Amino acid sequence: MKSICVLGVIFSLLFTxxxxxxxxxxxxxxxxAKPVATLTSDDLIAEYQKNSxxxxxxxxxxxxxxxxxxxxxxxxxxxxxxxxxxTASEDDQFGVTCYLTPAAxxxxxxxxxxxxxxxxxxxxxxxxxxxxRLQDCDFIK
Numbered sequence: 001m002k003s004i005c006v007l008g009v010i011f012s013l014l015f016t017x018x019x020x021x022x023x024x025x026x027x028x029x030x031x032x033a034k035p036v037a038t039l040t041s042d043d044l045i046a047e048y049q050k051n052s053x054x055x056x057x058x059x060x061x062x063x064x065x066x067x068x069x070x071x072x073x074x075x076x077x078x079x080x081x082x083x084x085x086x087t088a089s090e091d092d093q094f095g096v097t098c099y100l101t102p103a104a105x106x107x108x109x110x111x112x113x114x115x116x117x118x119x120x121x122x123x124x125x126x127x128x129x130x131x132x133r134l135q136d137c138d139f140i141k
Contacts (some may be wrong), residue, residue, distance in 0.1 A: 033118060034061050040087035041068030041096045044123075048132055049094065052125075059123040065140060069116040071095055073108055081105035083117070083137075094130060098137040107139050 037059065038046075044066055047055040071086030076099065085096040098119045100108055111117070121137030 002060045006116075015054050032080070036062040044096060045094050045132060048126055052129070056125050060125040062122050062123055063120065064134065065118060065120045066096055066098070066134065067116070068096065069099040070111055070113050070115045070117055072113065073111055081108060083108050083111065083119070085119075094132070096132045096134060098134045100137050104138045 053138035068085030
């Protein structure tokens with residue numbers, strides 16, 4: 001009787017282990033995600049200055065492509081590499097800060113302020129009502 005119970009327990013464990021095995025699915029190459037908008041840094045800034053709540057509904061958490069002139073190249077407080085895209089107005093303190101992927105950081109190291117660039121990244125909205133941020137940005141050729 002004990003041997004039947006032991007065999008039953010062993011069979012149950014083997015069956016459970018076999019059912020819980022993860023299936024190995026070969027990943028399918030996917031197309032890059034399409035941005036919800038392609039605009040200039042001036043246009044994106046204008047959208048947020050007109051109505052930040054409406055702009056958040058359109059862009060926050062979404063992939064966007066933004067073109068503009070590089071204002072600054074550097075690292076943030078936590079060491080994250082970024083480029084800032086300024087507006088056409090030199091006295092405007094408002095800009096777009098694009099936090100870069102590691103591959104894009106290598107490319108940014110070769111840039112100079114004033115260079116025209118296009119980046120693709122996820123819009124994170126405004127920080128403190130001033131700084132407009134994009135995350136995980138790559139340069140688009």
